Amino acid sequence: MMHQPPSNAAGAGQIPSGQQQLWMMMQQQQQQRQSAPPLGQQQQYGAGSQNPGSAGEVKSLWIGDLQQWMDESYIMGIFAQSGEALSAKVIRNKLTGQSEGYGFIEFISQSVAERVLQTYNGAKMPSCEQTFRLNWAQAGAGERRQTEGADYTIFVGDLAPEVTDQMLTDTFKSVYGTVKGAKVVIDRGTGRSKGYGFVRFADETEQMRAMNEMNGQFCSTRPMRIGPAANKNPLQMQPAMYQNTQGGHAGDSDPNNTTIFVGGLDANVTDEELKSIFGQFGELIHVKIPPGKRCGFVQFANRANAEHALSVLNGTQLGGQSIRLSWGRSPNKQPDQAQWNGGGPGGYYGYPPQQQGGYEPYGYAPPASQDPNAYYGGGYTGYGNYPQQRQ
Template sequence: MQQGGYGGGGGGMLPQQQQQQQQQQPYMTVPPQQPTSADEVRTLWIGDLQYWMDENYLYTCFAHTGEVASVKVIRNKQTSQSEGYGFIEFTSRGGAERVLQSYNGTIMPNGGQNFRMNWATFSAGERRHDDSPDYSIFVGDLAADVTDYLLQETFRTRYSSVKGAKVVIDRLTGRTKGYGFVKFSDESEQIRAMTEMQGVLCSTRPMRVGPASNKNPTTQPKAPYQNPQGAQSENDPNNTTIFVGNLDPNVTDDHLRQVFGQYGELVHVKIPSAKRCGFVQFADRSCAEGALQALNGTLLGGQNVRLSWGRSPSNKQTQTDPNQWNGGGGYYGYGQGYENYGYAPPPPAGQDPNMYGSYPAGYANYQPPQQQQQMGYS
């Protein structure tokens, strides 16, 4: 069967030529309309897109059908780079079904790879004005080839309430950071998944699953505290230390170790004597990032913890201070008064919690940690 044809003789165009014709193509980038039943779904998901495959490219692949209503490539809101997938809405379900059956698995023009397509999924929770709670989990140790779609489908095959998934991408390298989040609309399925999916393979690696802050639309976010250490600690790629503020007095080192250990290997955990704060040092930066993003604002003991980056070992004034872990000389440069670091600074640009909102309008956004979530420990 002849491929999409590029709409009349365009099959030999290179990516640069496609971009030159972009202004001449009548493609639309409005988001897919929300169907009210499965029979009305006429939108296809398309994945494994290369960085240069934009709306114009996708439109020209299927323009000959005369049934393309809109095209949308999902882009990172920080870098504007393609996330590698998008949506194509057709004027009828039949048109979408014919394209899916004819093109899925065939070679993409000028792409050197096969079309990877499926029906777009729209759950009841995925509405433009979705005020229902989200129940999220953290997923770590992800293989480099895991995409949003693969992560979502790994869980969706077992839990019908999965609303979406997001693999966190490094805004500088464009590569995965090795962790992500999965959203549920059913709290009981979220709780089950944290146990049942622990160690289950996603692509080629077993997943590490842990709790994450949930979305509660009625709760107002806490005012951020501006950490005087500034961006120096946040942007230090060697810094793996998290400051934990506003600790419940009954929380112990072991409690912190149990909660934070779900996100990766720990080097050291310490709550200085008589201080309502603590420090958690990870062996790996990405694990620390995942824990900070997932646990900030969650309920530990009886209080919501406030997380921020601690000062890295490379930045502390005295590298060999024997008291750095017992509060005598301050930990990693935090001297007297570090108990006041009770609020976390705004997340760094590369850790924007709203990255989970990269879907087109109509897809629920991931929200910053707001709802109280009891972190279980015994």
Template sequence: MQQPPPSSNGAAAGPGDQQAYHHHQQSWMMQPHHQQGQPPAGWNPQSAPSPAQYGGGSQTPGSGDEIRSLWIGDLLPWMDETYLMSIFSLTGEVQHAKVIRNKQSGYTEGYGFIECVSHAAAERLLQTYNGTQMPNSEQIFKLNWAGERRQSEGPEHTVFVGDLAPDVTDYVLTETFKAVYSSVKGGKVVIDRTTGRSKGYGFVRFGDESEQIRAMTEMNGQYCSSRPMRTGPAANKKPLTMQPQTGAYQNPQGNPGESDPANTTIFVGALDESVTEDVLKSVFGQFGELVHVKIPAGKRCGFVQFANRACAEQALNSLNGTQLGGQSIRLSWGRSTNNKQTQPDQAQYGGGGGYYGYPPQGYEGYGYAPPPQDPNAYYGGYPGAGYGNYQQPGGGYQQQQQ
């Protein structure tokens, strides 16, 4: 007899819990997509554990059959552990599911981890579900090995797509371009994590550069749903083999934070002026749970702090030298909290304590509450850094008026 899926705290759900969940699920599925930003009544956010607990950095892909955790991305705000288990528990091969939540707001960060009974079971889930449509949703399953560096088979070429209608989903955007270009790998509509509404722009990834170049011209002004699209260039992801070595941009005198195993902060240099903190959250968040992300005001650099050292190492090794906003970012270890006395004057990084510790007030956590002008460029925990940002004439992003 099939056991009911566990509740979000890991315990088996009773008949009342399961009935209540399906009631919430049905009522939510009857709502328009743009109204699905708030969790259903009774939804109880849990504190997010370290991704390492679910394989997000504690294991190295390729080390053997013991790797049995999968990363899952592009989750809508209502997609919780119960929803995931209601899908995967039917296979009898999933032990746990965990959705990562913002520690301050309690809302999901759009990704999580699935722990299977074995490596073979995880492999079967990855092959069976990845790229298929999620139940009761137009979202597509985005699965990958947890903690993996997500090496690509080759370079990815990305097109920015603006002026999207509110009803355009990932699936609609992907199919619109795939109908014309065979090398399309996927499309992503940027969603506001607080409201669940589309921000009116997205990105489409191509495997073939010539088709990407053609699409920027040929698809500009073409209709997707009820509106003509506006297309342009976005950041492209290089193959990992083309990236410079981690130490290429290190201080020749050495960085005390590099050898400190407790240091989880990465310095991000050579930032394009259009890159926002939310862009960094999106790009770096694919490697594990983030604690803080900060770009000091008026500076072309930033800092990303992970909850886990292994996740920080993977991000540094994988993203160093990749293009973001038209420039190749350079990464190195930031100053650890144990070496604060050796830090340079914080005033040169924006003042007010904005270097490592970040301002204790006035800075939102790594959630997605929109700042003025809505410069967020979130592309959901989507595997790979190919979804970059698009610099518009005024700098940053413009929110699509709806």
């Protein structure tokens, strides 16, 4: 027998007008994300290998949100008694050797893999308070089985340190029947909650109700702060969307950095338009689109506001294009202020040449260790960098 997962437990404040305006603006601008999840994670490990089993059978699952101590032995140990897992692989950074927070498990047949997916996904993992995050390792199988429909998601901030995925789910599930799940974002370095999370719904009406009705309501010992998070349609719900729930942007290493790189801009977008969009999240110090470049830079006065903006706006539509956000470089580490104008020997502000790699000099921000999208398809879009709760 496999290790048996435990069964899942099954007058409000008004949302600030500024957040409501932002919500409406995002709904108008963001009909659908332009890019599909990267195939890199799906292909790094023998997803859908052919033997044993029928030709073309997909027998591998993607597993995400892995903590640093969760290695191949831990994963295989979960399924060891049944002998139905053939192998496991945790993807590691080639330079540091550290886990990237995800991996793959190959089973003896597609039917076994599907049973594991249906049984374990969302259940508590052994020896920790974390839940399984599983999906098909190959897009085709996941798409064939994607019957859940679209996800409609909200951001939940100011969470108490003790709040878990299940506690957050139960708080909303007790009021809204279409809640599909919740995720508390964990700091990869400390293993502790960052003080925020996401709740996804199957019904847009209940999502909108929760935006208004649950703001200021308590989860455990603290009132929640509710905000918008981008939605995704079913075709976009792939394993890569679980990513970054434990951080992962390079800028996380500098808590004083408040500069965001904005790539993929339409040629007609102006500095003022960037100010109007990003200014919804807090005070701005500087906004600049270098002449002739399809990228820009936004510097906030406050780190938490920058993190919130990066998470919510990454991948949203602006001027008909899907923008890509990543951390720039802190001004106190930038020797040549001319780079705000796209000049200087260091390349663009925040990204010297060695960091740009083979990317075009405009269009996309250099990638983080995992694609800066979010858990559950955008349903938890851009989760990875909401402001960490100050304890």
